[in-house]
Amino acid sequence: MTAPVAVSLTVNGERIDAQVLPRLNLADFLREHLGLTGTHVGCEHGVCGACTVRVDGDIVRACLLLAVQTHNASVETIEGLSDSGEVADLQAAFCNRNALQCGYCTPGMLMAAQDLLRQNAAPDRAQIREHLSGNYCRCTGYHAIIDAVEATALARRGEQP
Amino acid sequence: MNDGVEQTRGLSVLDRPNSYIGKTVPRPNLDRLMQGRGLYVSDMTLPRMVHVVFLRSPHAHAKILNIDSVAAKAMPGVIAVVTGRELADVITPWIGVLTHLKGLKSAPQHAIAIDRVCWQGEAVAAIVATSRALAEDAAEQMSVDYEELTPVTNMRTALDAETPVIHPDLGDNLAFERNLDAGAIDKAFADSDEVVEAEFVFGRHTGVTLEPRAVLADWNAGEARLTIYQGTQAPHMVQNISAKHLGLEEAQVRVVCKDVGGSFGIKVHIYADEMATYALSKLLRRPVKFVADRVESFSTDIHARDHVCKGRIGVNKDGTITGFEIDDLTGIGPYSMYPRTSAIEANQVVNLVGGPYTTPNYRARTRVVFQNKNVTCQYRGVGHPIACSITEVLVDLAARAIGMDPIEIRRRNLVADDAYPCASPSGMKFEALSHHASIDRLLSIMDYDALRAEQAELRKQGIYRGIGIASFVEVTNPAAAFYGVGGARISSQDGVTVRLDATGSVVCQTSITEQGQGSESLTAQIVGSVLGVSMSRVRVILGDTDNTPYGGGTWASRGAGIGGEAALQSAKALRKNILDVAAAILQAKPGDLDIVENSVVDLVGGQQRIEMHELARIVYFRPDTLPPGFQAELMATRHFVPREYPFAFTNGVQASWLEVDPNTGFITLLKHWVVEDCGTIINPQLVDEQIRGGVVQGLGAALYEHCIYDERGQLTNANMADYLVPMSGEMPDISIGHVVSPTMESELGAKGAGEAGTAGAAACVANAVNDALAPFGATVTEIPLTPRLILTALGTI
Numbered sequence: 001m002t003a004p005v006a007v008s009l010t011v012n013g014e015r016i017d018a019q020v021l022p023r024l025n026l027a028d029f030l031r032e033h034l035g036l037t038g039t040h041v042g043c044e045h046g047v048c049g050a051c052t053v054r055v056d057g058d059i060v061r062a063c064l065l066l067a068v069q070t071h072n073a074s075v076e077t078i079e080g081l082s083d084s085g086e087v088a089d090l091q092a093a094f095c096n097r098n099a100l101q102c103g104y105c106t107p108g109m110l111m112a113a114q115d116l117l118r119q120n121a122a123p124d125r126a127q128i129r130e131h132l133s134g135n136y137c138r139c140t141g142y143h144a145i146i147d148a149v150e151a152t153a154l155a156r157r158g159e160q161p
Numbered sequence: 162m163n164d165g166v167e168q169t170r171g172l173s174v175l176d177r178p179n180s181y182i183g184k185t186v187p188r189p190n191l192d193r194l195m196q197g198r199g200l201y202v203s204d205m206t207l208p209r210m211v212h213v214v215f216l217r218s219p220h221a222h223a224k225i226l227n228i229d230s231v232a233a234k235a236m237p238g239v240i241a242v243v244t245g246r247e248l249a250d251v252i253t254p255w256i257g258v259l260t261h262l263k264g265l266k267s268a269p270q271h272a273i274a275i276d277r278v279c280w281q282g283e284a285v286a287a288i289v290a291t292s293r294a295l296a297e298d299a300a301e302q303m304s305v306d307y308e309e310l311t312p313v314t315n316m317r318t319a320l321d322a323e324t325p326v327i328h329p330d331l332g333d334n335l336a337f338e339r340n341l342d343a344g345a346i347d348k349a350f351a352d353s354d355e356v357v358e359a360e361f362v363f364g365r366h367t368g369v370t371l372e373p374r375a376v377l378a379d380w381n382a383g384e385a386r387l388t389i390y391q392g393t394q395a396p397h398m399v400q401n402i403s404a405k406h407l408g409l410e411e412a413q414v415r416v417v418c419k420d421v422g423g424s425f426g427i428k429v430h431i432y433a434d435e436m437a438t439y440a441l442s443k444l445l446r447r448p449v450k451f452v453a454d455r456v457e458s459f460s461t462d463i464h465a466r467d468h469v470c471k472g473r474i475g476v477n478k479d480g481t482i483t484g485f486e487i488d489d490l491t492g493i494g495p496y497s498m499y500p501r502t503s504a505i506e507a508n509q510v511v512n513l514v515g516g517p518y519t520t521p522n523y524r525a526r527t528r529v530v531f532q533n534k535n536v537t538c539q540y541r542g543v544g545h546p547i548a549c550s551i552t553e554v555l556v557d558l559a560a561r562a563i564g565m566d567p568i569e570i571r572r573r574n575l576v577a578d579d580a581y582p583c584a585s586p587s588g589m590k591f592e593a594l595s596h597h598a599s600i601d602r603l604l605s606i607m608d609y610d611a612l613r614a615e616q617a618e619l620r621k622q623g624i625y626r627g628i629g630i631a632s633f634v635e636v637t638n639p640a641a642a643f644y645g646v647g648g649a650r651i652s653s654q655d656g657v658t659v660r661l662d663a664t665g666s667v668v669c670q671t672s673i674t675e676q677g678q679g680s681e682s683l684t685a686q687i688v689g690s691v692l693g694v695s696m697s698r699v700r701v702i703l704g705d706t707d708n709t710p711y712g713g714g715t716w717a718s719r720g721a722g723i724g725g726e727a728a729l730q731s732a733k734a735l736r737k738n739i740l741d742v743a744a745a746i747l748q749a750k751p752g753d754l755d756i757v758e759n760s761v762v763d764l765v766g767g768q769q770r771i772e773m774h775e776l777a778r779i780v781y782f783r784p785d786t787l788p789p790g791f792q793a794e795l796m797a798t799r800h801f802v803p804r805e806y807p808f809a810f811t812n813g814v815q816a817s818w819l820e821v822d823p824n825t826g827f828i829t830l831l832k833h834w835v836v837e838d839c840g841t842i843i844n845p846q847l848v849d850e851q852i853r854g855g856v857v858q859g860l861g862a863a864l865y866e867h868c869i870y871d872e873r874g875q876l877t878n879a880n881m882a883d884y885l886v887p888m889s890g891e892m893p894d895i896s897i898g899h900v901v902s903p904t905m906e907s908e909l910g911a912k913g914a915g916e917a918g919t920a921g922a923a924a925c926v927a928n929a930v931n932d933a934l935a936p937f938g939a940t941v942t943e944i945p946l947t948p949r950l951i952l953t954a955l956g957t958i
Binding site: 023041077091096107110128134 | 187188191192193194195196197198199200201203204294368369370371372373420421422423424425454455676677678679846847850853854855856857858880881882886887888889890892894895918
């Protein structure tokens with residue numbers, strides 16, 4: 001039960017083979033084994049959303065998933081989405097709107113916002129607020145984040161704000 | 162001769178061509194944070210680094226009879242298990258008092274408890290291992306024998322004779338008391354048409370920084386030097402305190418502060434577990450890292466508020482407020498926090514109640530008592546949310562007693578905008594405030610009359626909405642009056658060094674710190690504007706005691722007002738030096754030259770004369786071509802501290818529009834407005850977002866946030882699922898307006914903006930709830946305003 005287990009997965013498109021303890025959660029695996037510290041740990045019990053990553057296309061709480069559960073899975077983190085350019089426009093909108101202060105929630109917030117925009121090209125403010133409700137931000141008061149996501153959705157639809 | 166004389170074509174240094182002042186420009190370095198490439202302390206690793214986990218007391222008050230660490234020491238990966246007694250050989254205890262808070266007392270506190278624990282969560286042993294997980298495994302093998310003592314948990318009975326005294330050497334559980342009697346309150350109340358009173362209850366809550374407290378201490382025995390990587394708002398304070406208690410010279414300690422995952426006052430203190438981590442590194446001669454987990458955050462990060470206050474207001478039928486009286490009580494835990502003390506919040510309540518109003522009659526008492534709960538201390542807004550709520554709810558109750566509109570009673574009693582400078586009954590000196598202009602601005606952006614009409618219409622349909630108004634003052638830009646005069650080595654001045662490098666770019670080193678407020682941005686905006694250099698060419702270094710001037714840091718809404726002015730003055734000095742060099746190169750007079758868009762130009766006509774990078778090249782690589790005896794100085798340092806006023810007061814007014822469901826007690830926030838006067842605005846977007854973030858923290862306190870202790874001193878909701886914070890779904894959009902009354906204390910004219918949102922949010926929400934409940938004759942004067950509280954007020958439960 002406590003011996004390391006072999007796992008193979010892709011992280012941001014890169015093949016990873018590792019030996020992990022069964023109790024190791026995905027957030028700690030990404031941060032401590034792979035050095036991907038953009039996935040943040042805020043509460044370690046699935047409430048705050050700072051550790052949000054994408055596993056096989058769905059956003060999950062990396063603190064609630066064990067690394068061994070990602071065997072054969074495709075994991076994407078904020079570093080991957082940044083390097084691929086997938087969220088470049090969303091990041092630019094966050095910058096223009098000052099939708100981050102300390103930045104600790106921001107990687108998870110961007111993952112959640114991108115998830116919404118992939119599902120719904122034209123969310124209204126209430127829908128944006130609802131979708132981001134699992135991601136705590138203690139700095140901004142959320143208003144600027146909602147603005148940035150709304151502006152990105154408009155731009156992706158080719159509309160003017 | 163006009164050599165060296167600043168000529169600005171009639172404009173101030175802030176109002177030059179291409180000035181960044183007053184403009185929304187994006188903060189530098191956001192890409193790093195957005196790409197997950199920031200560097201928070203929790204991300205850091207060092208060679209030979211080990212992790213410390215603290216075994217914490219399950220009891221609120223108990224004697225430690227025995228600590229058995231034999232089994233823990235045998236666990237895999239364990240480097241050391243250290244008790245308080247062992248660590249006391251490395252680090253000395255402290256007492257959190259300040260001399261200007263007369264009579265404030267506290268007991269010696271150790272980095273790790275010795276003999277006795279005084280709150281649930283106090284550390285009793287440190288377990289150091291090669292990973293955090295292994296240290297936690299070993300912690301489970303620790304065995305501690307306790308003898309439980311009676312916990313003091315109810316602040317209302319803390320001073321009763323039959324209540325045990327937590328620290329017998331202190332004689333009683335009273336940490337601090339302050340009394341103030343200004344004017345003639347008894348006569349004023351006796352002569353008033355109405356005297357209204359209420360008891361206010363403010364729940365304990367805490368900051369919930371999304372990154373928990375984190376510290377990595379690295380004692381290098383070869384250098385005899387300690388490097389502390391810590392998410393702190395005040396690096397020089399950490400340097401001073403750690404050196405003092407480890408028996409080191411300050412020069413032997415370097416404090417480095419990289420990215421910080423939220424602070425809000427939580428990270429402006431020095432905690433016992435942080436002291437223990439510094440000491441463990443020295444003891445073990447290797448890097449030791451401590452990152453609090455969320456349970457530890459809730460049980461050891463400072464809590465705040467936890468006040469019970471009786472308030473009275475006198476009012477005449479014409480709307481004249483005749484006086485305020487308060488009797489305040491607060492429980493601060495078993496120790497006064499170090500080094501800022503736990504009496505400041507209560508002191509601020511006394512200072513600030515009634516602050517916006519003209520009445521000279523004011524009596525106040527506050528008592529600060531010990532209890533066996535986690536310590537309380539300064540959290541965003543320090544005292545303001547309490548003082549503002551007491552004042553503004555009393556004003557509304559007075560208005561209701563005489564049948565006057567809440568806006569009208571404020572109109573009749575707020576200090577007139579042309580009455581400054583003046584002082585409050587508690588002695589606060591106000592330089593230039595704008596309460597009336599702020600209300601004018603508020604009414605225009607919220608369309609008050611239309612909302613009142615809508616409210617009346619909806620009431621007919623059984624929909625209960627309320628409007629709440631709260632005027633406020635906010636202490637900002639504190640001079641030495643806060644801490645320095647009380648003997649704390651917490652700097653009230655800040656410094657900035659500005660240097661033109663060899664490529665014509667600018668490097669600024671500032672003693673203020675960044676936790677997302679925009680300290681880097683405002684520094685670069687000011688320096689770029691004054692120098693005539695593009696912001697993209699200005700790099701700001703902060704958060705490193707080895708590499709910045711000495712200063713206070715970022716807290717108490719002081720970064721822009723104090724650090725910003727130091728930036729302005731240092732940039733002016735460098736600008737003069739650059740023009741001296743340019744004049745020498747160009748055989749011109751400095752006063753005939755200007756710097757615009759990275760080039761020295763003719764002041765008249767704007768003809769480009771020499772680019773900055775060319776000037777720098779000559780200075781650094783061909784100084785032989787400069788006139789004999791001329792020494793260029795392309796680096797300048799200036800410091801600033803306000804001297805005339807102990808504090809610069811920001812002021813303003815907030816309004817809330819909300820709906821209360823009388824069946825469920827649920828409150829739905831619909832809209833929130835803030836008008837703020839923080840003087841000169843350096844970056845409007847940053848100011849607005851500070852306000853919005855502050856408002857939402859205040860709304861959290863008003864509606865959700867509560868550290869709930871049981872009668873045994875057990876914190877019952879120390880996790881994020883049970884301790885509720887505002888989420889995006891419940892929060893309203895927040896509209897913001899400004900009035901601008903610059904402070905004359907500085908050339909910049911900026912006052913603080915970081916805490917006003919928190920100061921007034923709960924007050925206007927409480928007033929809005931009471932307005933919504935008016936048809937039921939119900940009032941609430943307690944926060945958080947839970948559904949249970951609302952239903953109780955309605956008599957439903």
